Amino acid sequence: MSTGEEQSGDDAGEQAIEPTEAKVAELQSLLGDHVLDTEEHLNAPAIVIRPDAVQAVLSTLKEEAGYDHCSCVTAQQYPDRYESIYHLKKYADPTDEVSVVVPTARDDPTSESGAPVYETASWHEREAYDLVGIDYDDHPDLRRILLPDTWQGHPLREDYDQDRPQIVTLRENANPLLEDHRGSEEEGESDTMFLNIGPHHPATHGVLHLETVLDGEQVLDVDPDIGYLHRCEEQMCQQGTYRHQIMPYPDRWDYISAGLLNEWAYARTAEDLADIEVPEYAQVIRTMGAELCRIASHMLAMGTFALDINGDFTATFMWAIRERERAQSVLEELTGQRLMFNYFRLGGVAWDLPSPREDFFELTRDFLDGLPEATREFHDLLTNNEIMQLRTIDTGVIDPETAKDFGCTGPVARASGIDYDLRRDDPYGYYDELEWDVVTEDGCDNYSRLLVRMREVEQSAKIIDQCIDLLEDWPEDEREIQSNVPRTLKPERDTEIYRAVEGAKGELGIYIRADGTDKPGRFKIRSPCFSNLQSLPAMAEGEYIPDLVAALGSLDIVLGEVDR
Amino acid sequence: MSSDEPRTAISGSTAPVTDTRDARRGEGVDDRFNSKLREAFGSSPFILTKFDKFMNWARGSSMFLLQFGIACCSIEMMHTFAVKHDSDRFGAGVPRASPRQADVMIVPGTIVSKFTPRMKRVYDQMPEPKFVIGMGSCTISGGPFQEGYNVVKGAEEAIPVDIHVPGCPPRPEALLYGIAKLQERVANGESSPVVVKPYxxxxxxxxxxxxxxxxxxxxxxxxxxxxxxxxxxxx
Incomplete structure (x- = not known):
């Protein structure tokens, strides 16, 4: 959507500082004595509070100030303390942010849990406990989430010894509801059945493990068990230098061809952190590449969803892969790679469009021209298919309020009628100069999520088409693909920033704290799939098993991003 | 036609079939019709070969792959199965969802501590003889994530691997080449030269x-x- 008067992403950080003081004063009057201190993060003002006042402060901010979106919880270690940071936003206006900083003592890192206020904080705090080792009082279920239960130590602490051997048991999982079985007199006999789905299962889209308790064919309880692909992405990024070494990793978070979207998340964060300008020409190329990735990603989402619903390797899957192959060949022309592009650089992109440019434009236009026909085929195969409709309409329902509470973003949120798209609401790149619409559906069910993705493909095609027009007419002497960026980037010590972009699955955010060196002090990834997957129990409990599978497929998770 | 009456197609002359085929082939023989089976059989309906040789040939020509997605490489693996690359052309393209029906396991991705026992269990469930293709750098050494605290340094820490396909991720063509190489070796009855550490x-x-x-x-x-x-x- 074109909203010319809104500020572009690059100078958002600078302009946001002006109204900050008024906002801090407002927060201080709202929270009173709870505010111990204020800090300045590049994206938002931060208030420092006592560890035992977390719930009071968060619920005031949620209920009275309208911060209904807890994007992320970051935990980190300082030489003298531990810190949890709650990054809060508003669904109505994601540029209105506030960070709540909760310092805790180094010898006893215990703070009150925010999970009773924001449902989504539950998993984020479990992750903070797992990796950094902060204890959260009053947390409903504080146990390890990414690492095995038997793991010793917390790997993102400074004193963690990585060479120490670890033991992983092969213990089987136990039925968590066995104790409260009903309707049976005899000891040890239960009318519920415990079912492990995954981690090797075709319908879990990777290595997800669902601990499911069934009553007959109904799902009583489902607990996603993640961490089977926890590849230490945050540690890897903390070991790399800003300029070049981090950029290859974002490709591997959401690996379903969403590489450029992820790279943009890092590029945007680091560019705002180090105050780097990006030439407009590069922004247009980025916008085009990112939308190509979105199409490829949604095609696979659609194909695998059809696979889950309709059965074996069927026509829809093959046809979706065919469109993906075409998108990938365009991306390969542009970036030189099929999947792991590593094409963005801080301050621009790696190289200009391939030459001859006319051939590239023709290839892209051919792909775009074929899309309406392909979309029509998919509508024939999927959305107009009676069996598909029976299986997806009114199953896996999640209402907007619950979705917000779980921090759902992306197509999952938009299918529940939440009009939230960072490309429009917190514009970056070239999106605010182009003509397009945010797609929303009100059905809240599996069918709506499918529809949203299919309609987003059309919008993406529209964006790419406009980008091609722009690139074709771009004067030859103004094709600046990279701005002048210093070889070594050393952002100022203790500069903190949280920035997000609209990835294929939703709000993909990155928090970076600079420690004065050329590597990040803390690099935290806010993965949209992590939050979206957390809402699966809300969708699936009480439904039948096939609906659980359909709900999981419609969430379109990618485990590389869930586990990071 | 009821089934107790002999059909001409079976009891009668085979000439119509041959004529049709010859008419279709036309001038200049299309060697697509000369299948390997036909070459092996020659003109006589008998084959003289060692039984194990025949078994190896059959095994290599019909491989069932395990549908086993772990990480990034599984996307390229799916592309290998699907249109354009279509590994079914090489007699190795039917992914099976259950390990009990599969001959080949492609390990497509990073293996982390929590997943290793599960992968081992899946491998154990496959019937003998079973083969493993390690796809991507992560299955060789841990790849780009080698320094991670949670990453297992290669699939061979847990299961034996027959063929390594390097790349991050390997292109579908590279995986096809790896599959073809494995088929060739299986058909020749070669054992894996990879030295496998004990589990x-x-x-x-x-x-x-x-x-x-x-x-x-x-x-x-x-x-x-x-x-x-x-x-x-x-x-």
Whole structure:
């Protein structure tokens, strides 16, 4: 959507500082004595509070100030303390942010849990406990989430010894509801059945493990068990230098061809952190590449969803892969790679469009021209298919309020009628100069999520088409693909920033704290799939098993991003 | 036509079939019709070969792959199965969802500590003879994530691997080449030259007694198998 008067992403950080003081004063009057201190993060003002006042402060901010979106919880270690940071936003206006900083003592890192206020904080705090080792009082279920239960130590602490051997048991999982079985007199006999789905299962889209308790064919309880692909992405990024070494990793978070979207998340964060300008020409190329990735990603989402619903390797899957192959060949022309592009650089992109440019434009236009026909085929195969409709309409329902509470973003949120798209609401790149619409559906069910993705493909095609027009007419002497960026980037010590972009699955955010060196002090990834997957129990409990599978497929998770 | 009456197509002359085929082939023989089976059979309906040789040939020509997605490489693996690359052309394109129906396991991605016992279990469930293709750098050494605290340094820490396909991720063409190489070797009855370390799946009592073991010794049953990863000694 074109909203010319809104500020572009690059100078958002600078302009946001002006109204900050008024906002801090407002927060201080709202929270009173709870505010111990204020800090300045590049994206938002931060208030420092006592560890035992977390719930009071968060619920005031949620209920009275309208911060209904807890994007992320970051935990980190300082030489003298531990810190949890709650990054809060508003669904109505994601540029209105506030960070709540909760310092805790180094010898006893215990703070009150925010999970009773924001449902989504539950998993984020479990992750903070797992990796950094902060204890959260009053947390409903504080146990390890990414690492095995038997793991010793917390790997993102400074004193963690990585060479120490670890033991992983092969213990089987136990039925968590066995104790409260009903309707049976005899000891040890239960009318519920415990079912492990995954981690090797075709319908879990990777290595997800669902601990499911069934009553007959109904799902009583489902607990996603993640961490089977926890590849230490945050540690890897903390070991790399800003300029070049981090950029290859974002490709591997959401690996379903969403590489450029992820790279943009890092590029945007680091560019705002180090105050780097990006030439407009590069922004247009980025916008085009990112939308190509979105199409490829949604095609696979659609194909695998059809696979889950309709059965074996069927026509829809093959046809979706065919469109993906075409998108990938365009991306390969542009970036030189099929999947792991590593094409963005801080301050621009790696190289200009391939030459001859006319051939590239023709290839892209051919792909775009074929899309309406392909979309029509998919509508024939999927959305107009009676069996598909029976299986997806009114199953896996999640209402907007619950979705917000779980921090759902992306197509999952938009299918529940939440009009939230960072490309429009917190514009970056070239999106605010182009003509397009945010797609929303009100059905809240599996069918709506499918529809949203299919309609987003059309919008993406529209964006790419406009980008091609722009690139074709771009004067030859103004094709600046990279701005002048210093070889070594050393952002100022203790500069903190949280920035997000609209990835294929939703709000993909990155928090970076600079420690004065050329590597990040803390690099935290806010993965949209992590939050979206957390809402699966809300969708699936009480439904039948096939609906659980359909709900999981419609969430379109990618485990590389869930586990990071 | 009821089935108790002989049909001409079976009892009668085979000439119509041959004529049709010849008419279709026309001038200049299209060797697509000369299948390997036909070459092996020649003109006579008998084959003279060793039984194990025949079995190897059959095995290599019909491989069922395990549908086993782990990480990034599984996307390229799906592309290998699907249109454009279509590994079915090479007699190895039907992904099976159950390990009990599969001959080949492609390990497509990074293996982390929590997943290794599960992968081992899936491998154990496959019927003999079974083959493993390691896809991507992560299955060789841990790839780009090698320095991670949670990453197992290669699939061979847990299961034997027949063919490594390097790349991050390998292109579908590269995977096809790896599959074809494996088929060739299976058909020739060659055993894997890869030296496989013994599974690091041990009884708990056999493990080196360090502080971690001591700490966990009380919690783990005698019968409970444990998997151990010793980062320091990993290659």
């Amino acid at each position: 690091e799946l041990q009884q708990f009592s056999e493990m080196e007694q360090d502080e971690v073991v001591d700490q966990l010794a009380d919690e783990i049953d005698e019968d409970d198998l444990a998997m151990r990863y010793n980062w320091a000694d990993s290659p």
